[in-house]
Every structure is written in C-alpha cells, then in structure tokens.
Amino acid sequence: MKKSMNGMWKIVHIPDKPPIPPNQQPTVNVLASIIDPKHANTLIRRLNQIAPLKNACHVKRIQKKHLEGGKTQLSVILCLASEDNSLLNSLPQDVQELSNSYQLSPFVTKVCKYAATSKEEWEEQCKLWPTSYHPPTYNIDGITGFSEEDSLSVLSFMKVAIELAKSGDGLIVNAAVIVDPSVQQIITNGCDQIFSWHAPMNKTCIRNDCIEQSTNLDSHQSNGVVSPVTEVLPNASPSEPESLSCAVSCLNPWKWSEQRSDMANSYYWHPLRHAAVVAIESSADRDRRLFPGLGDAEEKSFETSQSSHIVSMVKRQKTNVANVEKKEVDPPNMPSNSVPERPYLCTGCDIYLVWEPCIMCAMALVHQRIRRIFYAFPNPNTGALGSLHRLQGEKSLNHHYAVFRICVPDEVLDIAGNRKSC
Known part of the structure; x- marks a missing residue:
C-alpha cells in the first residue's frame, strides 16, 4: 500500500479465478x-x-x-x-x-x-488430506508484489491516465496509456472517441439518466474528434456506472443504439472507438512511422532490405523512446548496416485504464499481446477482468496477461470540480 498526495493508493492483483476463502474450498x-x-x-x-x-x-x-x-x-x-x-x-x-x-x-x-493457488489454500487443504502445492512458475512482475520503486512507477502512469480522463470542460471519459516497461516510458495514449459531429455546435450536456440534448451545446475536442460534455450528478462516485455511463464507453457499450432519430443529421456515434482501441490504433500508427517497412521516402530513413523479416517478428524488441511527449523517437543507436526490428503489435507492453475494460477492449488487448493491464475503477456493467468476467483466466486463449486494480481515492477525478462548466 502506497501513500500519495491524494490519499492511500493500493495495487491489487486480480487472479485468473475469483478468490475462494481457504476454508470454503x-x-x-x-x-x-x-x-x-x-x-x-x-x-x-x-x-x-x-x-x-x-x-x-x-x-x-x-x-x-x-x-x-x-x-x-x-x-x-x-x-x-x-x-x-x-x-x-x-x-x-x-x-x-x-x-x-x-x-x-x-x-x-x-x-x-482443485489444486491450491496459494500457500494459505494449501495449508487448509492439508487439514482434510495431503495435497501438493506448486507456486506459479511464470514470472510476470507484480503478481507476487511490487517493489517500492516499481510501485511508484505504476502509480505515476495511472495518474497520467486519470488526468487524461478529465478535461477543463467537465468531460470525464475513459483513458488509456500504453507503456513500454523496459524503458519506463509512455508509447502512446487514447481517450474515448465514441461521439462525433457533422458540423460544429455550441454546447451540449448529456445527463446521467438519458441522452438529453439542450439548445445550447458545448463540445470538447480530443484528438480531432468532438465529444459531448457529461454532467455528473452531485454526490456521485466515479465508480458508479449510473453517473458516467453516457461518457465512459466501456460502462455502457450499447448506449449508441439509443441515439435519437431527430439528431441523426447533427451528430453520430462511433460505438467502437473506446479508449483502449484508440490507444491501440495510435500505437500502430506510431510503429508505421518509426518502422516504415515499405520504405516510404517521406518517413524516417531506415534501411528496408529486410522489411519482410521485420514484419514477421513475433517478439517485441526494446524500443528506446527519446521524446514521449511528441510520441516521436529517433532510431536507436546501432551500426549503419543494421536494421531496427519492428515491434510485434504491443508485445511486452503495459496498459493503464481508468475504468475496467469491456469484453471487446479486453479481447483487443489479448490480440495486441499486452503484458499487464492496470485499471482504477471497476466496471459492474460489462467488466471483463474481474467485475463480471475474468478473461485473463480463459484457457482457450493463446495469450494471457496479468491484471491489476489500482485502488485510488474516490475524489481522484474531482467530479465536483469537473461538473461546474456543464
């Protein structure tokens, strides 16, 4: 458990299966x-x-x-x-x-x-009849605990995600930050982009109980996509889906189906552009810029004689990110006759999400070969990593990541301050 300026923060591992009290196995x-x-x-x-x-x-x-x-x-x-x-x-x-x-x-x-998953379970099992206990052989950092240094690093990246989830206009959305843990640097980030308008509008306010358009409209620009401001009711907790379901895409993935027909000419919903998907897209775009396998002359100059080999790589290589803010890096120092190896998707990377992802986002992160997922607030509506389902424990999948929840103070999103402009 680590102390921060906002109170007590704690990193909790979410196991593959729901925990069972040792004496109730x-x-x-x-x-x-x-x-x-x-x-x-x-x-x-x-x-x-x-x-x-x-x-x-x-x-x-x-x-x-x-x-x-x-x-x-x-x-x-x-x-x-x-x-x-x-x-x-x-x-x-x-x-x-x-x-x-x-x-x-x-x-x-x-x-x-069933076999014991912890020493406590094993000790309780042996009271009935002796069993064998084999501690996990895989070594994903954090499953058995974090060092002081690693904890501070994890919490700092989550703080970045939480700041992205807030805006000066009062909008609170889900946010994702993808990190390369080998160099402790941010690769890219993304926020929910499920709203878009055909034409500029003045002001909008979406209430928590339904989508309620007013005559005065206000918009928030994020990465080129206009998003509506969400009004959060007084005394609402950021972990309560009813207070944010209109803005946080993973809390209510089907909200797009409730759009009003009379608003069809002014705006539309893009139901797939959840924060995790936007961040994945941004990461892929970054890789195309940094590793132009097809030899685009306008991109950074890399030797492309082994481009087919680069594309087929199945293990992510460490990338030395020199400028995180601009999300642009120079090629790593290497002999002039060598070729930088393009990462395979997001293999080995961590992702930080403010809200627990839905099934769609969680599966997208499986396909991206994400190593660890950290989220702050549970998703009781459609949560895929602990609240409703535990995708990380699905044995039929060909990739498994470790999942952690970062317990943060309720006031971390400063909802009261973010609703004043709505």
Missing part, C-alpha cells in the same frame, strides 16, 4: 483405507495402475498421521467415490480384488477438488 469424496505401512509402496504402485487419480493429480495418495505413543498410521486413497457414495458401487472390480487381498476396510472421506 470445494471438495470431492474418495474411498480410502487404513493400510499396513510395509504394504504402502506395493499398494501405491498397483493403485496408480488400476485407479489413477486423473482429475485429482494434486491429491497425494497417502495420508500419514501420528498417533499417541509415537505410532504412525497410514491411509491410502483407493479411488474416487461414486455420486451416491455407495461403497459397493464405487469400487471397481480391480480395486475390490486388491482390497480383499490386503483385507482393507474402505471408508468415505473428503479431499479438495
């Missing part, structure tokens, strides 16, 4: 029996052949208990129990024969159904 019934310790090795080998625990590989076959007087008692899992927990129906024929040969007395007991 789901269990499954198995059939076990107390055995003579001298028969343990023989029984384990035979049971692994005739009744392997395929769906419970994390469960150890043997349980060891220390009794009074220094004696040791061993129990072995024979097989999984049937749904009705009937001993007669549960024991396969081979297991029944083995049980009879060693004069075993089967009984029903419980083991934890």
